[in-house]
Amino acid sequence: MLKIDNMDVFYGQVQILRQVSLDVKEGEIVSLLGSNGAGKTTTVNAISGILPVAKGSIQLSGQEINKVEPHVRVEMGLVQIPEGRKIFPTLSVMENLEMGSYLKVPKSFRKESLEIVLSMFPVLKTRKNQLAGTLSGGEQQMLAIGRGIMSRPKLLILDEPSLGLAPIIVDDIFDVIRKINGDGVTILLVEQNVPQALALSDRGFVMEEGRIGLSGKGKNLLADPHIKKLYLGL
């Protein structure tokens, strides 16, 4: 579904990513792990088209999308739920969800998608007329995920969905990710919460200083001594 080959990305003069290669197959959950500043968010922003790719290629379903505009990538089914949620605070919960289905095709499925999202997150239903900025952190994350689902993604990228949330809410969010995947959506999950992310994932990639350091099956990575030392404190 998604294939990245030897991608270099710069911020101005500074090279952030070096020869990043990763792939996500249809139906998988793949996690992208690493500490702060390793280049995870830069990677997904390059995938979404917010940052230009200096070298290498990004392919979506076999088609190179390096030069495709960000909003067209969304049309192609590549949807990112960004770090920090980026919901629209003075729009109501309902309006936020509607904006998830702004594009033509998602719009024609707006009613169906709304039902799916509201049954997935009943709390959003009770707050649908409230301004999104008044929601709690966990609810905002649910709204951001719900808004992403409204776009009818084929590949959903979640950038640190657990960031700043209480452990019990994090469990809910991970359950939801599993459920979305069960509905046929391919997932690329960016996380610092390594054990939980790997437990959920088919495969994982570990980034260090702008490169992919390790990759492999979720359970193999969990057992890897290097990972244990770095991220699990074992």
Place this chain on the structure above:
Amino acid sequence: MTMSFVFQSLLNGLLVGGVYSLMAMGLTLIFGVMKVVNFAHGSLIMLGMYVAYWSVALLHVDPYVSILIVFPVLFIIGASFQKFLINPIINAPEHNQLLLTLGVSLFMENLAVFLWSPDYRVMKTSYAEINFYIGDITISLVRLLAFCFAMLLAAILYVVLTRTDLGKAIRAASEEPRGALLMGINIRRIYLISFGIGAACAGVGGAAITPFFPVYPYVGWLFVITCFVVVVLGGMGNILGAFVGGLIIGLADSVGAMFLPGSMKSIISFTIFILILLFKPTGLFGKNHA
């Protein structure tokens, strides 16, 4: 000072305030969406007035039908301005944007001098003579119509922004451009449309007052300064704030005109401006911490 004089002044202030509201809504929309302070807004008002004036003088259309010409013409001018001049510097520091919009404003004014001479031109219309009387109070038809057309467009703008997907996308893009982009909203298109609408609000505001206000190349400055006061009063980027702010400043000016010599009537609105900047820089409706 009689009661009817007071009511007369307040009425005139309210009627012109409605026009300020519309012009300022355009300015605040442009700022809210693009974070660009548009010093060329006055020139867009001026162009709207000229388009209305020439439509009446050359095409012999009704002054109020000319508004239907002004809206699309100014929309296209605004959208082109955005696409070719604002867009290349959209991420530049504010002072660069300021210099650009100010430069464009000077260019447009001098172009108007070149094309149409610096003469004051007065639209000839039979409407200007018509007045209604309620007791001692005179209501001028052209002022009333200017108010009504401004309110009508302001109401349409409000409905578009709150009820349509395009309007919600404009609000979404102004709050969280990154989030909007990731939802597939074409930000550049939203910028284009917002600037077009903002320019059209300026132009229609200008066109609405042309039946009773002379047109000349520098006329925009009379209004744009007031627009900035209104926008700051209502909170920069706040559409509803600009609407209410316009009415307040219109009334404040009329109160000023009651007590002060004509050349000093703006003292009250500028005093409000300074007080807002000092004590509530986010505007009447802004959050304190923003």
